[in-house]
Every structure is written in structure tokens, then in C-alpha cells.
Amino acid sequence: MNTSRLIEFSDEDLAELDEVACAAERITPALGAMEVENVRNQARAGAIAERVSRRQSASVRSQEMVYRSVAAELAGVTFTTDRSMQAQITQAVEWVECYPATLAAWEAGRITRGHATAVLRCGTVLPRDGRAEFDAAAAELCVGQSVGRVKDRLDHLAQELHPRTLAERHAKAREERRVSVTPLRDGMSELVATLPTLLAEGISDRLNEQASSIIDARNAPRDDGADADAGDAEPDCRTRDQIRADILCDMLLTASPLVDPTIDGDGNGTLGMIRAKVQVVVPALTLLGKDDDPANDTTTADLVGSAPIDPSTARALAGVTASWERLVVHPVSGQVLCTDSYRRTASMARFLKARDRHCRFPGCRRPAIRCELDHTIDFALGGPTDIRNLCHLCQRHHSMKQFTSWGVRQLGGGVLEWTSPTGRIYIDHPPAPLVRFMPSGGGAPPPDEGGGAPPPKPAPF
Numbered sequence: 001m002n003t004s005r006l007i008e009f010s011d012e013d014l015a016e017l018d019e020v021a022c023a024a025e026r027i028t029p030a031l032g033a034m035e036v037e038n039v040r041n042q043a044r045a046g047a048i049a050e051r052v053s054r055r056q057s058a059s060v061r062s063q064e065m066v067y068r069s070v071a072a073e074l075a076g077v078t079f080t081t082d083r084s085m086q087a088q089i090t091q092a093v094e095w096v097e098c099y100p101a102t103l104a105a106w107e108a109g110r111i112t113r114g115h116a117t118a119v120l121r122c123g124t125v126l127p128r129d130g131r132a133e134f135d136a137a138a139a140e141l142c143v144g145q146s147v148g149r150v151k152d153r154l155d156h157l158a159q160e161l162h163p164r165t166l167a168e169r170h171a172k173a174r175e176e177r178r179v180s181v182t183p184l185r186d187g188m189s190e191l192v193a194t195l196p197t198l199l200a201e202g203i204s205d206r207l208n209e210q211a212s213s214i215i216d217a218r219n220a221p222r223d224d225g226a227d228a229d230a231g232d233a234e235p236d237c238r239t240r241d242q243i244r245a246d247i248l249c250d251m252l253l254t255a256s257p258l259v260d261p262t263i264d265g266d267g268n269g270t271l272g273m274i275r276a277k278v279q280v281v282v283p284a285l286t287l288l289g290k291d292d293d294p295a296n297d298t299t300t301a302d303l304v305g306s307a308p309i310d311p312s313t314a315r316a317l318a319g320v321t322a323s324w325e326r327l328v329v330h331p332v333s334g335q336v337l338c339t340d341s342y343r344r345t346a347s348m349a350r351f352l353k354a355r356d357r358h359c360r361f362p363g364c365r366r367p368a369i370r371c372e373l374d375h376t377i378d379f380a381l382g383g384p385t386d387i388r389n390l391c392h393l394c395q396r397h398h399s400m401k402q403f404t405s406w407g408v409r410q411l412g413g414g415v416l417e418w419t420s421p422t423g424r425i426y427i428d429h430p431p432a433p434l435v436r437f438m439p440s441g442g443g444a445p446p447p448d449e450g451g452g453a454p455p456p457k458p459a460p461f
């Protein structure tokens with residue numbers, strides 16, 4: 001038997017380690033108490049919103065506006081977005097109202113935020129009035145366990161206490177079906193569809209079968225005895241995964257839906273005619289193909305409000321498609337040089353899209369292409385349709401400006417000054433222009449317009 005100990009701690013090391021452990025024992029409950037204080041404070045904000053919205057005329061819309069406005073007030077002083085703060089407030093209200101035992105254990109440092117979050121997540125399957133029993137049992141279950149270990153047991157506990165059958169719950173869960181996009185690195189993104197299992201498996205199986213057919217076809221010998229890959233065409237070397245992804249894109253971007261409420265008596269519908277619309281910012285030299293030089297590989301085009309895309313994709317888009325809007329920018333200054341030549345009418349809107357890139361409420365990143373152009377001073381009140389009086393706001397923040405006491409004015413150069421209902425001021429600057437790389441040999445001088453007010457004129461179209 002090997003009795004030697006591989007790692008030796010000196011008495012001094014052990015004494016200090018003991019001190020650190022003691023400090024952690026002291027810090028954990030203190031931290032828990034502070035976090036719970038924060039949760040109770042956020043829940044209080046929720047209660048204010050609840051109280052104010054009850055006093056209003058009580059349309060669902062105006063109630064939502066009250067919550068947004070309150071969340072934005074708290075978001076400003078905690079350096080977060082109002083969307084995120086509204087979610088935090090909702091969560092805080094739920095903790096306070098439905099999980100008092102969990103909150104008390106957290107406050108006493110017996111469990112952590114991770115445990116309390118797991119309890120809240122697992123408890124959401126239960127009806128609101130059935131959560132008290134779960135809360136009491138869940139808080140005890142968590143004590144002394146790591147979050148990872150206790151999650152499954154919390155899930156089971158919630159299922160045991162659930163008064164409804166799986167069939168009933170599935171009918172409810174189906175309402176949560178959705179599709180979302182998450183940007184990844186290197187010009188890739190993840191398209192996630194949350195669907196009933198049967199449909200998700202069905203889609204996956206169909207992609208598999210179609211991919212198999214393609215693989216079989218390319219491997220089959222041709223009638224004339226020649227190899228299928230012989231001839232001028234590039235051999236198809238795609239993997240099964242790649243083929244599945246390609247088929248998915250092909251069908252989603254080009255096929256017409258089976259159920260089309262716009263179909264007329266002759267069987268013609270418009271849904272199948274709708275094409276993807278994505279805005280891309282392309283540095284001028286990318287268009288010329290000069291950045292295939294690896295030394296210039298920092299050059300990218302930009303999918304507005306989302307993520308960089310690679311130069312060859314950008315060139316392909318700029319060359320052939322009418323579905324993607326093109327904005328060509330100066331490679332050094334990022335100044336807009338020109339936009340789509342075949343859609344001149346909206347040149348001002350194009351310029352503003354390039355300037356704003358996203359919603360101009362502080363912290364919001366909703367891409368301009370999904371925003372509305374807002375007259376800062378209302379058109380009906382004499383506000384001009386001018387780039388100095390226009391900016392992009394997403395629907396959420398557009399209605400917040402309209403229906404709450406959040407105020408905004410333009411300071412010139414695209415700079416906005418927002419004032420919260422309690423009088424706090426937030427300055428929102430337009431995003432920095434895309435500065436990519438210096439053209440070799442000095443290149444063209446930057447355009448004349450410097451920063452600051454008055455804002456640059458729209459590029460000549």
C-alpha cells in the first residue's frame with residue numbers, strides 16, 4: 001500500500017487555507033443576504049408597476065407600458081437593458097410571491113442564487129397556487145447539495161406534485177413553439193426551432209432520408225459506365241451533416257407554405273413569393289475583391305445588427321441578389337458611399353439605417369432593419385422629416401416613447417439625449433463607423449465630413 005502523500009501542505013499553508021475557508025463561510029451568507037435584498041427591491045419595483053397600472057384605464061397595452069417604463073428606470077442605474085431588467089423584475093416578483101421558503105434559505109446563506117434559480121425554473125410547470133408545497137420541499141432538498149446534483153430531483157418533485165397529466169401539459173407547452181437565431185463565431189449562426197417532439201423528429205428524419213438519396217445518387221455508377229463525378233462538375237464531397245443543413249436552407253428559403261391564407265380562387269398565393277430580407281454593410285474594397293489577400297483578412301462585411309460575414313459571401317450578395325440590401329462604406333472612415341442603385345427612393349432611410357444600425361434606446365441592440373423610423377419631434381407637431389429629427393426605434397421602445405414619460409431630443413450628429421421619468425439623463429451615441437483597414441499605398445483620403453454636428457449629409461445617390 002502506498003502511504004506517501006503526493007501533496008504536502010505546510011502548517012503555514014494550512015493555516016491560511018483555513019482562514020480563506022472561514023472567510024468563504026462568512027461571505028456566502030452575507031452575499032446571499034445582499035442578493036435577496038436586491039431581489040426584494042426589484043420585486044418592489046414590480047409592485048409599483050402593478051399599483052400604477054391598476055390605476056390606469058387598464059388596457060393591456062398601457063399596463064405593459066408602465067412595466068417597461070419602470071424597468072427602464074431601474075436599468076439605467078444598474079447599467080443593463082430595460083428588457084433584461086423587466087425579466088429580472090418578473091423573476092423577483094415570482095420569487096417573493098411563490099417561493100418564500102427558498103428565498104429565506106438563500107437569505108440565510110444555506111443555498112445560493114443557482115439553487116434558487118433552479119427551484120424557480122422547475123416550479124414553473126406547477127400552477128401558481130400549487131407552488132407552496134413545492135417551495136417548502138425544494139428549499140430543504142437543496143441544502144448541502146450542488147446545483148447540478150439537485151436539478152433532476154427538483155424536476156421529479158415538481159412532476160410528482162403536478163395536478164395535470166402530460167397530455168394536458170403538452171397542449172400548453174405547444175404554445176411555446178418558436179424559431180430564434182443566435183450568432184456564433186466566424187460568420188456562423190445557430191437557427192433554433194423549438195417544436196413538438198414529433199414534428200422535430202419528423203423534420204430530422206426527412207432531412208436524413210433526402211440526404212441519403214443524394215449520397216446514393218452521387219455514389220451510383222452512371223448509365224454510360226462513367227463515374228458519376230467524372231466530367232466538368234466539381235465532385236460533391238459534402239458530409240451528411242452538410243447536406244442536411246443545405247437541404248434545410250434550400251427548402252426554407254425557396255419553398256411555399258402548404259397553408260396560405262392569401263390563396264385566391266385560382267390557387268395563387270403570395271406567401272411563397274416572400275423572400276428573405278437582410279441588410280449587409282460592405283466595405284468598398286471587399287466588393288472589388290481586393291481583400292482576398294490574407295494580410296487584409298480583418299476585412300469583413302457586416303450583417304447589420306448581427307455579426308460579421310466573410311468577404312466572398314458579401315461579394316456574391318452584392319453581385320446578384322435583390323433580396324439583400326447593399327450599403328457600400330468607405331474602407332477607412334466607414335462613411336456610407338452609396339446604397340442600392342435600384343432603390344433610390346428610400347435614400348434617407350438607407351443613410352439612417354447605416355448611421356443607427358440598431359434601435360437608439362439606450363442599451364437596445366434590435367437591428368435597424370427591424371425598427372421603425374421615428375420622428376423625434378412628432379411630425380404632427382411640426383417635426384421635419386429630416387435626418388436631424390429621425391432615428392430608429394424598435395417597436396418596444398417606439399411605443400415606450402409614445403405612451404410613457406420617457407423623453408428624447410436630438411443633440412446633432414445623431415446623438416440622442418434620453419430623459420427618464422425620474423429625470424435621469426442618458427446620452428446615446430450612434431455606433432462607431434466600420435473602420436476596417438488602410439488601403440495599400442495610402443489609398444483614397446477619408447471623406448471630408450468630420451464627426452459632430454451638423455450630421456453628415458446623406459451620400460450622393
Ligand SMILES: [Zn+2]
Binds near residue numbers: 394
Ligand atoms: Zn429598442
